[in-house]
Amino acid sequence: MPDKPKLTVLGAGSWGTALAALCARNGVPTRLWGRDAGALAQMAAQRCNARYLPDVALPETLQYEANLGTAVRGADIVLIVVPSHAFAAMLDALVPLLDAGTAIAWAAKGFEPGTGRFLHELVAEKLPGRPAAVVTGPSFAKEVATGLPSAVTVHSDDDAFAQRLAGLLHAPNLRAYSGGDVLGAELGGAMKNVLAVATGIADGMNLGLNARAGLITRGMNEMLRLGVALGARPETLIGLSGLGDLVLTCTGDLSRNRRLGLALGQGVAIDEAVRRIGQVVESILTADEVARLAAKHGLDLPISAGVRAVLHGEVTPAEGLKALMAREQKPEYPHGLFGRD
Numbered sequence: 086m087p088d089k090p091k092l093t094v095l096g097a098g099s100w101g102t103a104l105a106a107l108c109a110r111n112g113v114p115t116r117l118w119g120r121d122a123g124a125l126a127q128m129a130a131q132r133c134n135a136r137y138l139p140d141v142a143l144p145e146t147l148q149y150e151a152n153l154g155t156a157v158r159g160a161d162i163v164l165i166v167v168p169s170h171a172f173a174a175m176l177d178a179l180v181p182l183l184d185a186g187t188a189i190a191w192a193a194k195g196f197e198p199g200t201g202r203f204l205h206e207l208v209a210e211k212l213p214g215r216p217a218a219v220v221t222g223p224s225f226a227k228e229v230a231t232g233l234p235s236a237v238t239v240h241s242d243d244d245a246f247a248q249r250l251a252g253l254l255h256a257p258n259l260r261a262y263s264g265g266d267v268l269g270a271e272l273g274g275a276m277k278n279v280l281a282v283a284t285g286i287a288d289g290m291n292l293g294l295n296a297r298a299g300l301i302t303r304g305m306n307e308m309l310r311l312g313v314a315l316g317a318r319p320e321t322l323i324g325l326s327g328l329g330d331l332v333l334t335c336t337g338d339l340s341r342n343r344r345l346g347l348a349l350g351q352g353v354a355i356d357e358a359v360r361r362i363g364q365v366v367e368s369i370l371t372a373d374e375v376a377r378l379a380a381k382h383g384l385d386l387p388i389s390a391g392v393r394a395v396l397h398g399e400v401t402p403a404e405g406l407k408a409l410m411a412r413e414q415k416p417e418y419p420h421g422l423f424g425r426d
């Protein structure tokens with residue numbers, strides 16, 4: 086890979102735009118592709134993503150390209166930042182377009198809807214044999230875009246690629262770490278979205294700070310148990326991609342998943358809550374996939390299951406709370422820290 090690799094970011098929403106701007110500011114030759122040519126043209130003219138990141142001035146060096154083939158031609162790295170439900174189709178579109186040497190990275194958080202497959206599994210199936218990495222961690226797009234201090238992490242089976250990509254992201258106000266546990270990093274980023282809804286619901290119902298802390302901690306326990314069953318490393322789950330992002334999204338009102346929970350807890354209907362947020366809310370699909378993976382591994386994850394039931398309208402937030410509080414009394418760790426019960 087050249088000294089100054091050429092980067093193409095796919096997805097011109099809040100996170101794709103923030104990451105593209107960050108890399109361009111770092112001196113990385115960066116192109117941003119989005120599916121809305123009109124919005125891209127407006128971004129180029131105004132140097133601002135008026136819909137997703139208003140008030141953030143984008144760097145002059147950032148390039149915009151509406152044609153997908155042109156956008157990825159000659160790229161050393163393609164970084165995919167579309168919602169997870171659009172991820173597989175994005176990969177399919179890339180198959181005939183990518184140069185042989187282009188590496189793949191992604192910053193979406195979720196699973197393939199309907200199968201519970203991880204995004205790295207989709208990459209391995211559809212674009213095999215390339216360096217591949219996930220960028221994740223506690224990072225609200227708006228804060229990264231405005232230069233507030235943040236920390237992210239880049240995980241890949243290819244250590245050199247993880248470090249290379251982390252180096253491109255690393256900036257005076259952004260610490261980019263690296264690691265080798267793609268599954269663990271992806272699981273934390275996906276599952277925290279579901280758990281953010283749980284704490285949002287509790288806060289929306291005014292259940293108090295004890296409830297919030299209890300849900301975060303027992304939610305972390307669910308993430309650890311599912312993660313370990315799937316083969317994740319526990320240290321990844323208690324790192325930036327797991328605990329870090331869990332704390333951020335369970336407590337920070339910039340989180341769209343938390344805001345969905347807040348609205349549900351206040352009695353707002355789910356369709357209206359999603360309409361008000363007006364951006365991607367990954368938990369809605371992810372809750373089903375967490376349930377699918379838990380069932381496959383014989384795990385009981387009551388908080389995640391409760392969120393799924395509320396999202397499907399099977400129980401009200403009040404009924405979900407009652408069910409959680411009525412569970413049998415038991416030891417905190419019946420089978421050790423990473424036990425299954």
Ligand SMILES: NC(=O)C1=CN([C@@H]2O[C@H](COP(=O)(O)OP(=O)(O)OC[C@H]3O[C@@H](n4cnc5c(N)ncnc54)[C@H](OP(=O)(O)O)[C@@H]3O)[C@@H](O)[C@H]2O)C=CC1
Binds near residue numbers: 363
């Ligand atoms: N925002 C954040 O702070 C962070 C987000 N993420 C993750 O990044 C991913 C992207 O989210 P984010 O940028 O926040 O979402 P936004 O809601 O801000 O933007 C979504 C973007 O994806 C585009 N899009 C939607 N469907 C498709 C599709 N089928 N093909 C191509 N593009 C599509 C939208 O285009 P259009 O405008 O035309 O609808 C829009 O540009 C999610 O998985 C999210 O969890 C991760 C870390 C931080």
Ligand SMILES: O=C(CO)COP(=O)(O)O
Binds near residue numbers: 341
């Ligand atoms: O993943 C995020 C921050 O790390 C963004 O969270 P939300 O999708 O809940 O807004």
